Amino acid sequence: DGGITQSPKYLFRKEGQNVTLSCEQNLNHDAMYWYRQDPGQGLRLIYYSQIVNDFQKGDIAEGYSVSREKKESFPLTVTSAQKNPTAFYLCASSVIGAGNTIYFGEGSWLTVV
Amino acid sequence: QKEVEQDPGPLSVPEGAIVSLNCTYSNSAFQYFMWYRQYSRKGPELLMYTYSSGNKEDGRFTAQVDKSSKYISLFIRDSQPSDSATYLCAMSVQGGSEKLVFGKGTKLTVNP
Numbered sequence: 001d002g003g004i005t006q007s008p009k010y011l012f013r014k015e016g017q018n019v020t021l022s023c024e025q026n027l028n029h030d031a032m033y034w035y036r037q038d039p040g041q042g043l044r045l046i047y048y049s050q051i052v053n054d055f056q057k058g059d060i061a062e063g064y065s066v067s068r069e070k071k072e073s074f075p076l077t078v079t080s081a082q083k084n085p086t087a088f089y090l091c092a093s094s095v096i097g098a099g100n101t102i103y104f105g106e107g108s109w110l111t112v113v
Numbered sequence: 114q115k116e117v118e119q120d121p122g123p124l125s126v127p128e129g130a131i132v133s134l135n136c137t138y139s140n141s142a143f144q145y146f147m148w149y150r151q152y153s154r155k156g157p158e159l160l161m162y163t164y165s166s167g168n169k170e171d172g173r174f175t176a177q178v179d180k181s182s183k184y185i186s187l188f189i190r191d192s193q194p195s196d197s198a199t200y201l202c203a204m205s206v207q208g209g210s211e212k213l214v215f216g217k218g219t220k221l222t223v224n225p
Contacts, residue, residue, distance in 0.1 A: 004156075006156075041217065042201075042217035042218065088154075090156055090157070101147055101162055103159065104156035104158070107154070
């Protein structure tokens, strides 16, 4: 089945550690995105990429890093520089173009302990 | 003024009720309007998509866009317990999907 696969679903991290969240899509979409969702805050864009080996910062990129070495994959690293990393992280993808809807994965819950 | 405003609720209705969910926005350049449904601890799924003004119906769901009032609505007829979820509105201007702006979501509970 076509879709977006995020892993792991739940992740615990100690303070000071980096952690990488995986995102793979088989929809043949060119664009991929990472969002963060906090209670009462809505969805906030962290990074997005429209082509392999290129990506752009979103609204809250500080403390995060990404790579796009393959069209299908867009991993997100939450670094120790992110001051409040506990959140629900959503990966998404879309066809490039005006008004194209984005499709989301099932999300990854990150808890810093 | 925030770009997109959405009443967070929570909204609780009996089964069979008509539900109205709304968003207002300030950017008159928005052209594309979407509603997503998000079940607890899941990713959002696209429910309705509308371009510019007008109505769109899909089964029990109707999306309305009133650009003159900068107001969009999602109506759910004959609501079911399975409709219990958080509903997110989203909208964008003529541009890429990276410019999608989301509301904060309204949590709906439909009681059997």
